[in-house]
Amino acid sequence: MARILIVDDEAPIRAMLREMLVQDGYEVTEAENGAMALARLREGAFDLLITDLVMPEKNGLNLILDIRKEWPDLEIVAISGGGGITGRFEYLPIAKLVGAGRVLAKPFDKAQLQSVVREALAA
Amino acid sequence: MIPGTEKSCFLADASVQTDTIREPLCSLVKNIPGAVFRCVREGGKWAVLYISDAVEEITGRPAAEFLRDGRCDLLGIVCPEDLPGVCENLEEIVRGPEPYMMEYRILDREGKVRWVCEKGRPVFDGNGALRWRDGVLFDITLQREAEERHRSLAFEYEAIARAVTDVMFTADVGGCIMHCNENLSLVTGHALESVRGMPVEALFIADRRHDVAMMLARCLDKGRAEMEVDLLTQSGPVPHHVKMVVLRDDQGSIRGIAGSGRDLSHYKRLEKQLRQSQKMQAIGQLTGGIAHDFNNFLTAIIGFTDLARQRNLIHGDEKIAMYLDEVYKAGGRAQGLVSQMLAFSRGGESEAVPLQPLPVLKETLKMLSASLPSSIRMQLQDCETEAQIMADPLQLQQVIMNLCINARDAMNGEGEISLSLGEKKGLRAECSSCHDTLMGDFVVITVRDSGCGIGEDILERIFEPFFSTKPQGKGTGMGLSMVHGIIHQCGGHILVESRPGSGTAFHLLFPRIAATGGQQEEDAATPVQADHALHGRVLIVDDEPAVAGFLSELLHSRGCETVVFEDSREALAAFKKDPAAFDLVITDQTMPGMSGAVLAQEMLMIRPDLPIALCTGYSEQIDEMRARMLGIRRYLTKPIDVMAFLDAVNELLDYRPPGQVASRLA
Numbered sequence: 031m032a033r034i035l036i037v038d039d040e041a042p043i044r045a046m047l048r049e050m051l052v053q054d055g056y057e058v059t060e061a062e063n064g065a066m067a068l069a070r071l072r073e074g075a076f077d078l079l080i081t082d083l084v085m086p087e088k089n090g091l092n093l094i095l096d097i098r099k100e101w102p103d104l105e106i107v108a109i110s111g112g113g114g115i116t117g118r119f120e121y122l123p124i125a126k127l128v129g130a131g132r133v134l135a136k137p138f139d140k141a142q143l144q145s146v147v148r149e150a151l152a153a
Numbered sequence: 154m155i156p157g158t159e160k161s162c163f164l165a166d167a168s169v170q171t172d173t174i175r176e177p178l179c180s181l182v183k184n185i186p187g188a189v190f191r192c193v194r195e196g197g198k199w200a201v202l203y204i205s206d207a208v209e210e211i212t213g214r215p216a217a218e219f220l221r222d223g224r225c226d227l228l229g230i231v232c233p234e235d236l237p238g239v240c241e242n243l244e245e246i247v248r249g250p251e252p253y254m255m256e257y258r259i260l261d262r263e264g265k266v267r268w269v270c271e272k273g274r275p276v277f278d279g280n281g282a283l284r285w286r287d288g289v290l291f292d293i294t295l296q297r298e299a300e301e302r303h304r305s306l307a308f309e310y311e312a313i314a315r316a317v318t319d320v321m322f323t324a325d326v327g328g329c330i331m332h333c334n335e336n337l338s339l340v341t342g343h344a345l346e347s348v349r350g351m352p353v354e355a356l357f358i359a360d361r362r363h364d365v366a367m368m369l370a371r372c373l374d375k376g377r378a379e380m381e382v383d384l385l386t387q388s389g390p391v392p393h394h395v396k397m398v399v400l401r402d403d404q405g406s407i408r409g410i411a412g413s414g415r416d417l418s419h420y421k422r423l424e425k426q427l428r429q430s431q432k433m434q435a436i437g438q439l440t441g442g443i444a445h446d447f448n449n450f451l452t453a454i455i456g457f458t459d460l461a462r463q464r465n466l467i468h469g470d471e472k473i474a475m476y477l478d479e480v481y482k483a484g485g486r487a488q489g490l491v492s493q494m495l496a497f498s499r500g501g502e503s504e505a506v507p508l509q510p511l512p513v514l515k516e517t518l519k520m521l522s523a524s525l526p527s528s529i530r531m532q533l534q535d536c537e538t539e540a541q542i543m544a545d546p547l548q549l550q551q552v553i554m555n556l557c558i559n560a561r562d563a564m565n566g567e568g569e570i571s572l573s574l575g576e577k578k579g580l581r582a583e584c585s586s587c588h589d590t591l592m593g594d595f596v597v598i599t600v601r602d603s604g605c606g607i608g609e610d611i612l613e614r615i616f617e618p619f620f621s622t623k624p625q626g627k628g629t630g631m632g633l634s635m636v637h638g639i640i641h642q643c644g645g646h647i648l649v650e651s652r653p654g655s656g657t658a659f660h661l662l663f664p665r666i667a668a669t670g671g672q673q674e675e676d677a678a679t680p681v682q683a684d685h686a687l688h689g690r691v692l693i694v695d696d697e698p699a700v701a702g703f704l705s706e707l708l709h710s711r712g713c714e715t716v717v718f719e720d721s722r723e724a725l726a727a728f729k730k731d732p733a734a735f736d737l738v739i740t741d742q743t744m745p746g747m748s749g750a751v752l753a754q755e756m757l758m759i760r761p762d763l764p765i766a767l768c769t770g771y772s773e774q775i776d777e778m779r780a781r782m783l784g785i786r787r788y789l790t791k792p793i794d795v796m797a798f799l800d801a802v803n804e805l806l807d808y809r810p811p812g813q814v815a816s817r818l819a
Contacts, residue, residue, distance in 0.1 A: 040449050046456040053460075084445060084796075091795040111448025112441075112495045121796070127710050128795060137451035137488055139459040139481075 032151050033057045033074070037067040037081040037093065038109070043136075047080065050140050051147070064088025068096060076104065078150050081130075083110040083121040091121060091128055098129040105150040111136040183207075188290040190219075192227065194283060199243070201226055202285060211269060211292045213262030227290075232258040232266060247275050247283050256293065268297040320356075320384065320393070320414040323400060326407060328353050328369045340416075342387040353412065358383045358390045365395075372397040372410055384414055392417040430588040433616065433637075440618055440634075441498030447491045455484040493631040496548075497618055497638035505643060507541045507666055510549065510598055514572050517553045528567045531557070536574040540596045542663035544643045552639050555632045556600040556659050562623065563604030563657065573599045576665065584646035586616040586637040591646045595662035602658075607651040615649070636661075644688055689736035689806040690714045694724040694752065695768070696744040704739060707795070708802060721747040725755055732760045737805050742769040750775050750783060757784045764805040768793060 034056045036047045041062070048058045059076070061067040065088050067081065079097065083090035094106055108125035112135065122133040131153060134146050182189040188208035192199040201219040204227075209215050218225055231239050235257040246253045252274040258266050273288020314321050314334035320341070322333040330351050338345045341356060353369060354362035361382045372378040377398045383390035393414035400408045462477045518533055525531055553572070560570045574597070581592040607615065614620045616637040621630035636659075640647055644664045651657035691713050695701035698719055705715040716735070718724035721744045728735065738756060740749040753765045766787040767780050777788040787801045 040453070042453040043449060043456075046453055046460070049460055050456065053463075089794070089796050095795065111445045111452065123710065124707070124795065124799070127707060136448040137455045137484065139455055140463070141459075143456075 031055050031057055032077040033059070034078045034080060034147070035059045035061060035067060035070055035076045037061045037064065037079065037085070037090070039063055039082065039085040043082070047143070050143055054144065054147075056147075064090065064093035064096070067093055071097065071101060071104075078105045078107065078147065080107045080109060080147075083108055083125055091124060094125060094129045105132075105153060106130040107132045107134060107146055107150055109134045109136055109138075185289065186291070187211075188216075189288075190227065190290065191285050191287050193285045194247070199226060199228060199286070208290065211261075211267065211290060212259060230259045230261075232260055234258070243286075246273075246286070250275060250277055256297075267292060267294045269293060317413075318416070321412070322348075322353065322356075323409055323411050324353050324369070325409045326373065328366065328410070331409060340384065340386050340391075353410075356384060358385055368395070368397065369410060372399055373407065381417065384416075392421055426583060426588045426590075429613070433587055436618060437498040437638075440494045444491045444494040444498065447487070447494075451484055451488055451491065455481065455488070458484060490629060490631065493629065493635045494618065495638075496642075497631065497634035504545050505543045506546070507543055508546055508549075509539055509541055510544075510574055510596065510663075511536050511539075513546050513549050514553065514574060514598065517550050517557070518572060520550075521554060521557050525561060525570075526566055529561060529564060529570060530568075531570045531572075533572050538574055538576045538596060540576055540665045542596050542643065542645075543666055544645075544663065545639075548639045548642075552636045552661065553598070553600060555636055559632060560600060560602035560604055560657070563602060563606075565605075568603040568656075570603075571599075571601045573601070575599075577662070580662070582648055585612070585649040586633075586647045587641060589646070591662070594665055595645075596665050598661040598663070600659045600661075601656065603656045606653040606655050606657055607649070608653050612649060612651060616647075688712055690716065690734060691802070691806075692724060692728065692735045692738045693717045693740075694721050694738070694744070694749065695719065695741040696721075697741070700741070704793075704798075707799070711799065711802075713802075713806075720744075721749065721752045725752055728756055729759065732756075732763075735763070737802065738763060738765045739802070740765065740767055742767055742775055748775075750780065750785070753780075753785050754783055766801055766805060 034051055036044055036051070036058060037060075038044050038047070039062050044060045044062070048060065051058050059070055059074075061070050063085050064081075067079070068088075070076075071079075081090045081093055088096075090108060090110070094108065097104055097106065106129060108122060108130035110121050110125070110133070112122075122135060125133055132146050132150050134142060182205045185205065185207065188205050188211055190204040190208070191202040193202050194200075204216045204219050206216050208219060212230055214225070214230070219227060228236065228239065239255065239257050242253070242255050252272065254270065254272045256268060256270045259269055261267050270291045270293045271288050272291070273286055275286045276284045278284050315336075317334065318336060320334065320337035322337055323331045325331055330348050330353060333345065333348050335345070337343075337356075338348060341348075343351070354365040357365050364380065365382060368378045368380055377396070379394065379396040381392060381394050384393040384395075394417055395412060395414040397410050397412040400411050402408050458477055458480045462474065462481065465473050465477060514533060514536070518531060522531055557570055557572075564570075576594065577597050578594045579592075580595055581590070583589070584591055611622060615633050617630075618634040619630040620634075637647065640661055640663075646662045648660040648662065649657065650660070691708050693701050693704050693708075693715055694717075695704070696719050701717045701719060705717045708715050716727070718727065721740070724740075725747065728738075738753070740752055742749040744752075749767050749769070753767060756763055756765065761784065764786045765784070766789055767775070767785045768789045768791055769775060769780075770791045780788045786805055789798060789801060
């Protein structure tokens with residue numbers, strides 16, 4: 031079964047993602063920021079990474095840039111609620127530009143998540 | 154000539170020769186601070202019979218030179234320009250025994266011009282025949298020069314008073330106007346002559362006249378005073394900053410007051426514009442931040458509700474299923490509201506493409522016509538342009554529909570809504586929502602209604618999020634906020650024309666884009682995303698092709714035009730050819746040939762206003778303080794944080810006037 035690493039600074043969202051993904055039989059690992067995500071990636075192999083973009087410490091865009099250097103083939107889905115602290119940028123298109131294969135705007139339901147995860151793993 | 158008298162006085166006439174008279178007389182005339190003389194008329198000329206020594210102080214010539222046998226007479230030293238006038242005066246003078254006075258210029262021994270004043274009286278004998286003319290000549294050169302200086306200064310001050318746009322006046326100690334400049338008369342509508350004698354307070358609005366009177370008293374007491382007060386102008390009260398200083402004469406005695414007033418309406422307007430603009434920006438940032446957090450909450454709410462609904466399928470509790478459906482639906486509605494908030498803060502998703510607005514307008518009209526009552530006529534008129542704009546067609550439709558629905562609600566079920574499309578060239582105005590000054594050429598979509606119009610007090614707030622005049626529950630107050638966000642996301646602006654009872658027109662202004670076929674296809678294939686705040690031409694200099702390429706692609710995706718150089722010297726050469734071609738320079742620090750700091754210095758010498766961002770590694774020689782001292786606006790450390798980088802670029806490009814954006818896109 032596919033191994034998925036989820037990265038989000040919001041614990042309830044990590045919990046929800048875990049629940050949805052575990053129900054579908056995926057093996058899930060959590061990280062609450064970019065630096066922890068890099069550490070988890072070094073510890074073990076993953077088939078997919080789902081990351082939020084606006085996070086403290088290391089944000090999702092920089093995480094994707096770093097991942098692309100070491101793990102160029104890892105599938106990445108970026109999720110974001112838009113806006114951000116400055117309220118000026120929509121980061122999802124930028125996430126695609128820096129290396130996320132797919133993006134998903136928050137909020138989403140299980141069907142939307144299932145669809146994007148399946149697509150990413152089939153790629 | 155009488156021996157022994159040469160040095161004290163010179164007499165050509167023997168009639169006053171006795172010692173008893175001569176001695177005191179000579180002493181007397183010697184002490185008079187002027188040249189005493191007696192001239193006799195011989196033929197058509199005046200010969201000097203007597204002249205005191207003082208003439209030498211005035212003319213530089215000894216008295217002896219003027220006597221009958223001397224080489225010159227008094228008229229002989231008069232300046233040629235004044236001689237005809239002097240001769241004419243003398244002809245007039247000898248008609249009667251009245252004393253006379255005249256001022257004229259003479260040439261002294263060195264040829265210098267001196268002003269003299271001659272005072273005298275013609276003397277007649279018993280038969281009425283002219284005997285001679287007695288007179289005194291005073292040197293008034295210094296006095297004349299002082300008068301000339303004073304006159305010239307007065308002319309200069311008068312010219313200044315005419316040239317200034319301030320109102321200026323002088324008043325006596327009683328506060329009555331003595332003089333004023335033309336502008337005061339022009340602005341207040343009082344004729345110059347009628348202003349004189351008016352109390353200063355009468356120039357200002359009635360309820361501040363007491364304050365002005367107190368100000369006059371304060372000025373007389375303290376020497377100066379100032380205050381802000383409304384001047385009564387021809388077009389009504391206008392705020393002025395009034396200053397007064399006390400006027401004193403040479404002895405230091407108070408002669409009155411000098412005052413000036415500067416029109417503050419322009420500053421007040423700018424201040425209001427800035428305040429409004431800052432308010433909208435602050436609300437935008439706040440809304441964007443809140444929307445982001447709300448989306449996180451909603452993700453958990455919708456996601457867990459979804460999970461709960463699925464789990465409930467197993468247990469089959471209908472009530473719980475209904476409850477969860479309601480939570481899920483409410484989550485969906487909240488999601489809609491948050492997306493409107495994001496649209497306002499320009500953080501929403503959109504896909505801007507080059508498009509002609511007309512098909513979008515037609516489509517929107519078709520959609521709306523079906524839902525409007527027949528008593529509301531809706532039409533498309535004056536669509537005269539085929540110009541293209543950059544916009545997301547769905548969002549544009551959303552904007553037009555929103556404005557039309559507002560128009561419908563403003564009409565009580567009856568009236569007319571018209572949509573029109575045109576172009577405005579060389580427009581200069583203030584955006585009704587962001588309050589920026591805009592200038593340039595624009596494509597204009599107008600939505601006009603014959604509804605109830607909008608009052609001025611409401612007009613200022615209509616674009617604020619959650620501001621609504623509709624009854625509670627009828628509107629979210631986000632409609633026009635969304636319009637504001639979407640239009641500005643397209644690099645556009647909004648002008649609102651409205652008067653209560655006379656309908657409203659919303660003019661949506663979009664920068665015109667070039668409509669070449671090839672460009673259109675290319676843009677349609679790779680649509681430029683939202684965030685049109687990032688318009689500008691950016692010069693990127695980095696010797697590492699991968700970094701330069703990435704930064705270029707990143708900025709290009711946000712709407713910027715980029716030019717990349719991997720060699721800093723080549724970048725400088727290109728910059729020197731056309732320094733105005735770039736809105737921003739992003740340069741690496743460590744590069745072969747020329748470092749980023751040196752490159753920045755060279756560029757700033759040519760264009761000191763150029764925004765430059767310097768990217769450095771942690772261990773490099775230049776620190777942020779030094780970079781700032783060189784005039785580098787932003788200092789970014791590697792590895793570059795993408796979000797911080799975009800924020801920095803946005804900030805560095807943001808200050809440019811929107812008109813420049815428009816002209817560049819056109």
